[in-house]
Amino acid sequence: MLGQAVVIVLEGLASGGLYVVIAIGFSLVAGVMRLLNLAHGEFLVGAAYVLIALAGSLSLNPFLATLVTVPLMFAFGYVVQRGLLQPLMSHGEEPVLVATFGLSIGAQALFQILWGSAPAAVISPIGLTGVEIFGHTMRWVSILAFVMALVLAGGLYLLLTRTTFGLSLRAAAQDPMAALGIGVNVPQVFALCFGLGAAMTSCGALILASGFSVEPEAGASWLMRAVTVMVIGGMGSIWGTLGAGLLIGVAEEAGVATLGPEYRDLVIFTLLLALLLARPNGLVAGRAS
Amino acid sequence: MIGAIGKQNLAGLALALAVLAGIWTLGSDYSLVLGFGFLTMASLAMSWNLVGGFAGQFALGHSLYVGLGGYAVAVVTVRLGLDLWLGALLAVVLSVTIAAATTALFLRMRDIYFSIATMVLALLATAITVLSPWLGQTAGIVLNADVYFTDRALFVMAVAVAALSLAVTIWVSRSSLGLSLRAIRDDASAADEAGVNSPALKCLVMALSAGLCALTGVILMLQRGTIEPMAGYSINWTIQMIMIAVIGGLGTTWGPLLGAAVYFMLQQYFEDLPNWNLLILALALLVVIRFVPEGLAGLPARLKRILAQRGEQA
Numbered sequence: 001m002l003g004q005a006v007v008i009v010l011e012g013l014a015s016g017g018l019y020v021v022i023a024i025g026f027s028l029v030a031g032v033m034r035l036l037n038l039a040h041g042e043f044l045v046g047a048a049y050v051l052i053a054l055a056g057s058l059s060l061n062p063f064l065a066t067l068v069t070v071p072l073m074f075a076f077g078y079v080v081q082r083g084l085l086q087p088l089m090s091h092g093e094e095p096v097l098v099a100t101f102g103l104s105i106g107a108q109a110l111f112q113i114l115w116g117s118a119p120a121a122v123i124s125p126i127g128l129t130g131v132e133i134f135g136h137t138m139r140w141v142s143i144l145a146f147v148m149a150l151v152l153a154g155g156l157y158l159l160l161t162r163t164t165f166g167l168s169l170r171a172a173a174q175d176p177m178a179a180l181g182i183g184v185n186v187p188q189v190f191a192l193c194f195g196l197g198a199a200m201t202s203c204g205a206l207i208l209a210s211g212f213s214v215e216p217e218a219g220a221s222w223l224m225r226a227v228t229v230m231v232i233g234g235m236g237s238i239w240g241t242l243g244a245g246l247l248i249g250v251a252e253e254a255g256v257a258t259l260g261p262e263y264r265d266l267v268i269f270t271l272l273l274a275l276l277l278a279r280p281n282g283l284v285a286g287r288a289s
Numbered sequence: 290m291i292g293a294i295g296k297q298n299l300a301g302l303a304l305a306l307a308v309l310a311g312i313w314t315l316g317s318d319y320s321l322v323l324g325f326g327f328l329t330m331a332s333l334a335m336s337w338n339l340v341g342g343f344a345g346q347f348a349l350g351h352s353l354y355v356g357l358g359g360y361a362v363a364v365v366t367v368r369l370g371l372d373l374w375l376g377a378l379l380a381v382v383l384s385v386t387i388a389a390a391t392t393a394l395f396l397r398m399r400d401i402y403f404s405i406a407t408m409v410l411a412l413l414a415t416a417i418t419v420l421s422p423w424l425g426q427t428a429g430i431v432l433n434a435d436v437y438f439t440d441r442a443l444f445v446m447a448v449a450v451a452a453l454s455l456a457v458t459i460w461v462s463r464s465s466l467g468l469s470l471r472a473i474r475d476d477a478s479a480a481d482e483a484g485v486n487s488p489a490l491k492c493l494v495m496a497l498s499a500g501l502c503a504l505t506g507v508i509l510m511l512q513r514g515t516i517e518p519m520a521g522y523s524i525n526w527t528i529q530m531i532m533i534a535v536i537g538g539l540g541t542t543w544g545p546l547l548g549a550a551v552y553f554m555l556q557q558y559f560e561d562l563p564n565w566n567l568l569i570l571a572l573a574l575l576v577v578i579r580f581v582p583e584g585l586a587g588l589p590a591r592l593k594r595i596l597a598q599r600g601e602q603a
Contacts, residue, residue: 036401091582092345093347094341094345095578098531099575102571102575102578103571105528105532105567106568109568113568224412227405231402262420265415265416266413269413273410276395276398276402277394280399280402
């Protein structure tokens with residue numbers, strides 16, 4: 001009984017860590033820019049596909065490949081915000097949503113064309129070997145997910161509180177017009193923020209590709225996870241995201257252990273709907289604080 | 290009568306009637322099947338356009354109502370052994386009720402949370418169906434052999450549903466309801482101050498849209514003869530509706546029909562390469578939303594403006 005509880009907590013913290021890594025960039029963008037990126041799941045899946053391609057064709061170590069995909073996704077995010085989303089932001093929320101929706105559909109079609117519909121993964125020692133903790137063998141990739149969540153949350157906190165960029169970002173989040181007035185280049189800051197969100201998400205691709213697998217249509221279910229974490233943790237709240245992600249991870253493992261794996265979707269979606277009804281604005285917690 | 294419909298709409302109606310009559314008299318069975326495909330797609334896009342276009346509510350869960358239409362027919366005829374038309378009635382009543390009730394519950398949500406909440410509804414429907422043996426779990430339900438319609442009969446039903454969707458669209462666009470919805474879309478709090486009852490109207494338009502979607506779901510079910518949760522509630526239905534409505538012109542009367550024509554022709558052309566088709570449509574959607582937000586339906590007016598400006602300069 002105790003053994004089972006230990007497994008639930010350990011595995012829950014590991015999958016929760018992955019949820020944090022996936023949600024933190026999503027929540028940052030939502031909190032700072034008031035923008036919900038419906039293509040967020042495809043950003044993650046796309047980064048994973050590129051990683052798998054690099055690891056496969058160039059036989060690059062997955063960690064080295066991550067050093068390529070993260071800057072690549074940062075640049076991609078920057079360009080998408082500058083070229084597509086920024087000009088639409090003045091027209092209200094619907095055109096921006098439609099545009100990220102279009103990106104999501106286009107990306108899924110592209111994944112199908114380039115990589116087919118079979119699940120893809122990278123074979124890496126961190127996905128296959130592990131270490132024993134309290135009598136339970138944890139895969140290295142699970143430990144990496146947890147550590148990465150802490151590192152990203154801490155790093156983002158330092159970036160936002162200790163740097164000029166962080167200051168401009170918080171100013172732009174609180175009041176874009178006022179920030180413009182005191183000389184903050186808001187479109188530039190927004191584009192960097194969107195790029196940063198994409199880059200943080202693509203860190204999760206390393207875990208996804210070496211610990212699990214990706215399919216062209218997997219993005220939507222990861223998007224839903226990110227939304228759930230954000231609704232509980234609060235839009236743009238770093239520590240809220242960290243706490244909520246880990247909590248959801250453990251709750252999900254516990255739910256699956258008691259009800260059975262076939263109830264996983266029902267549990268998650270009921271929880272999400274209940275949360276949306278209870279916190280219709282989901283942003284009681286501060287923005288980008 | 291003409292005044293109530295509008296001159297342009299009348300011309301469009303005449304054209305549409307001529308095309309449909311042509312297919313009906315000259316068409317082979319294959320063209321009737323194609324016509325059915327086009328009309329159901331157009332109907333779905335027209336129903337989504339009521340909510341997404343006229344009212345500016347980016348709903349992402351309309352596949353729920355397509356699936357409900359199919360499942361209502363399947364449950365009423367196969368499980369309960371009752372008449373098909375009771376199934377169609379149940380589909381509409383159920384969809385209208387769910388749509389109005391959930392929209393009322395979701396009223397306090399901001400745009401983006403509303404979108405997510407509607408999407409979760411469709412996902413929940415799938416999750417529940419998969420767990421219920423009575424609903425056939427993942428295997429789904431196959432209609433009884435006696436529920437069978439010829440391609441010609443199905444085509445007529447598709448014409449009827451499309452005509453109803455178009456009639457509702459024209460009515461909404463030309464009535465005070467349409468005006469109020471546009472006011473809500475542009476600025477909900479200002480609309481409320483001006484005396485528009487935005488909560489009631491949001492529920493009403495969602496109910497109208499869901500009812501029409503469910504009717505299309507019913508005839509899609511009659512054509513296919515079988516339904517299972519992954520395909521029945523597939524987000525692909527929602528994707529189709531939104532792509533067609535956006536490319537054709539959000540919040541326009543004829544946009545969804547124009548969009549459906551383009552979508553349908555591309556789909557036929559790329560029959561063997563569905564992913565390329567989807568990629569091209571997604572790019573078209575991005576181009577439209579970025580450069581021509583009024584869609585294909587707005588192109589003539591835009592060209593006229595450009596020509597007029599040229600004329601002034603010359």
